[in-house]
Amino acid sequence: MSLKSVLKCQSVSRQFKMGSEYIQVLNEIDFSISQGEMVSIVGTSGSGKTTLLNLLAGLDDPSEGSVYMDEQAINKLGDVARAKLRNQFMGFVFQFHHLLPEFSAIDNVLIPHRIRNQVTKEARLYAQQLLQQVGLQDRMDHRPAELSGGERQRVAIARALVNKPGIVMMDEPTGNLDEQTSEQIQSMIESLNQQTGTSFVVVTHNQEWSNQFPTQYRLTKGQLTQVR
Numbered sequence: 001m002s003l004k005s006v007l008k009c010q011s012v013s014r015q016f017k018m019g020s021e022y023i024q025v026l027n028e029i030d031f032s033i034s035q036g037e038m039v040s041i042v043g044t045s046g047s048g049k050t051t052l053l054n055l056l057a058g059l060d061d062p063s064e065g066s067v068y069m070d071e072q073a074i075n076k077l078g079d080v081a082r083a084k085l086r087n088q089f090m091g092f093v094f095q096f097h098h099l100l101p102e103f104s105a106i107d108n109v110l111i112p113h114r115i116r117n118q119v120t121k122e123a124r125l126y127a128q129q130l131l132q133q134v135g136l137q138d139r140m141d142h143r144p145a146e147l148s149g150g151e152r153q154r155v156a157i158a159r160a161l162v163n164k165p166g167i168v169m170m171d172e173p174t175g176n177l178d179e180q181t182s183e184q185i186q187s188m189i190e191s192l193n194q195q196t197g198t199s200f201v202v203v204t205h206n207q208e209w210s211n212q213f214p215t216q217y218r219l220t221k222g223q224l225t226q227v228r
């Protein structure tokens, strides 16, 4: 039995116009991510990994082709509908955490709920539970400046999960962390996947980590090749 696809790219290309020239970054990419799937994407610098994540997230539109989230073509949606889709079905973690400095850890985790004006008691309890799961039960009231780099990244991961999204996209989530903290975050992502059934698509330069994913892709010359 094949699992339902959460996110799908159909013949996706992206080119950028620079003066009179076109740069073809992605060329007819087809792939899909199923419910609960763990996918890593590797590729050299400039190969188009961030460009691809931006398309998957609906932050940018393909020059050709379509990206589908739950069978819905993202590029057919207007800005408000896209923002809603992102807020309800997707979570994001970037290399730099983008936490709000004046908010505590728990309030940062609750931002997706705040955007929807739905900071309920249940939401707060779940945010506390997630912070516990990422080992930050004693840091809930700390502001980002009062947390270490790895702790901030763990807050960003808890925030990405608070809306129980179908998929979490991560762009180099451990890129600026030391080896030990990176390893902690890697195993945490794995157990969160097992506990929540959320799909993860992770862009990383870390080949060793990438090799641990059940599904691995490499982006080269605009093409996405499944390594396994």
Ligand SMILES: Nc1ncnc2c1ncn2[C@@H]1O[C@H](COP(=O)(O)OP(=O)(O)OP(=O)(O)O)[C@@H](O)[C@H]1O
Residues within 6 Å of the ligand: 016, 017, 018, 023, 025, 043, 044, 045, 046, 047, 048, 049, 050, 051, 052
């Ligand atoms: N808005 C843009 N306009 C023109 N060219 C762009 C634009 N965005 C990205 N590019 C080009 O597309 C290519 C891919 O960029 P992208 O950021 O996706 O690479 P990457 O694989 O994420 O790289 P890195 O690992 O260094 O972060 C680069 O050559 C970049 O210069």
